[in-house]
Amino acid sequence: MRVPPGVSQSDFSAALAEFETVVGKQWVFTSDEDLDLYRDAYSPFLNEPEERIASAAVAPSATEEVQRIVRIANRYRVPLYAISTGKNLGYGGSAPAYSGCVVLDLKRMNRIIEVNEANAFALLEPGVSYFDLYRYIQERKLKVWIDCPDPGWGSVVGNAIDRGGGYTAANYRNHFDSHCGMEVVLPSGELLRTGMGAIPKADTWQQYKSGCGPWIDGIFSQSNYGVVTKMGFWLMPQPEAYMRCTVSLPRYRDLGPMVETLNYLENSRITAGFPDIASPLIGYPPIAQIQLWNESGPPHMTDEHRKLLTAVDLGYSRELEAYGLKSQIPYWQLWLSFHGPMEVIEAQWQATQRHFAKIEGAKFSIVDRVSVPLDPAKIEQFHEPEFGIPSLRAFSIGARTPWNPTPSKGHMWFSPIIPRSGAAIIEANRVFSQAARDLGMPLFRSFTLPACFWERSFIFILATPVTEDPETNKRYREGFKKLIEIGGQHGWGEYRTAPVFQKSVMDVYSFNNHALQRFHETLKDAIDPNGVLSPGRYDIWPRHLRGKPS
């Protein structure tokens, strides 16, 4: 039997026996075969001694059981690591940040407590997946949409706590921002409700976020200050129609004005759907088309075009631009989507065109204009998550196809936040592509475009492969850390990362001699003096483990 570091065999056995009295023997897992299920399938330490491994797992079915487990863990100083469904592959999966933790697996807590159509919200337990919630809504024919990541197999609560994103309208895509109210088991075992939930019998828990006084919900995301056992979410009323359009721009220099115009239109809510920046000339697809490209291959490119692409600098050469102008291939293409009554989105599209028409040579087209709900027979023509429909098709991206003959064994997401400007896109490409070349990392090879999950910033989301070769994985890990450091030197930080990189990422958030980190630790010491909850998550360590290897 594996034993958590610093815990005696007898104490651990006693704790496990008490866990069994809480949840039943069948929901406490200690065999290697069972614990293998909690390994991170994309671990950058795949099959190496440093891979983060659990010592046991316990799966409660109710909040009260979580409270009892946390109290037992305190009594025996057994570290727990809470997961919802553990599907955040590329960001750590279900493996603990600190080897030897007992995984507190919440997937049996899978009740959909309420979906309120009139006020468009849901109240969920952490084991509810996007598929579960979608099905619940469809079965009851409720006219609300969820916003799901891609793939959509994970927990709604877990993804929000990890600050994941989706693909529908701007005010729903940021999953943490669209939550409203939490129930949290504190490290002491005490139960807390945030916002209006702190008022007994309040029926506005999912209608007003902050309540009165300090609004503390944020400290329970990407942290280890409590176990979230219920969480409310605002849902999007089902729109009447959906329209997807493109704005095509002919010149490299149009990137800056394109972003500025997009920012104005988004911040004014003239366009609110997921904006997707592509470059047909560079051969860079919109996110929504990646799986189609992978399945069917990229659009045809002439030999001349391909040759020109080998000689670009930061995505540019005069010759490539001239070729694009001659061949009517846009340098940039912005895919925009609109949700709402048809007369409203038509008007939004008109206004959008008027603004982009200020850029010389801008061309416009409507790709799709459909009523909602979609005909189920046609949904596969679309990127399902843009309609709030969970899908697993994203896995085709990594599948072996004629266009991807050697798929990797997994990946680590490198995902820095950069400013929302064309200049920042080019500067980040300059810095990261040079660094990636120097480090031998398969990232930023030609020119990389950011994603627009969040309204006010850009994010690069780049997969660093995990291979079966430990030496290659080691080189990529070290390179990944170096990229984090280089990004930090330019003011760019990751929005989320796997446990193995959390220290490197948090080191970048260093203003005033790491005041933020020190505040995190002060909170940790006050809230969780025994350090039993998810030690090391986002580099927040309890006092007795600080400075020690994980």
Added chain:
Amino acid sequence: MDRREFCLAGAVMATSFPVAWALPASSISLDVVIFDSRFSIARTYGAAASHSGRKTLAIQGDVTALWRDDLRLRWAAGAAAIGGMTTERSLFCLEQLAKDHWLRVRSRRSVPNEPLVCWVIGGVDA
């Protein structure tokens, strides 16, 4: 289940290699057999499984509909062993989904000269 040999040579059908090689022994209780119908050998495998009385379901790489309409409900109702011949990627996806029900891959073998694996997913006691 891992102590049994699921990919028995010549176990079931008088079909050509590697279908018979790949098909689980008829004594093994599988609730459903999955095959990727984009591949000829997998279609043959599916047909052989069907001929041997097993319920079969076809996919084309993506397992979304299989998960949404069948496996999610099947596994929620109880641990059900399933087998199949798919790409590694489809199996990876199913393997991760199976974890939600404390099920795991009990057998996994590459199909020679094909980008496919034959596999069985089940519980500890299967």
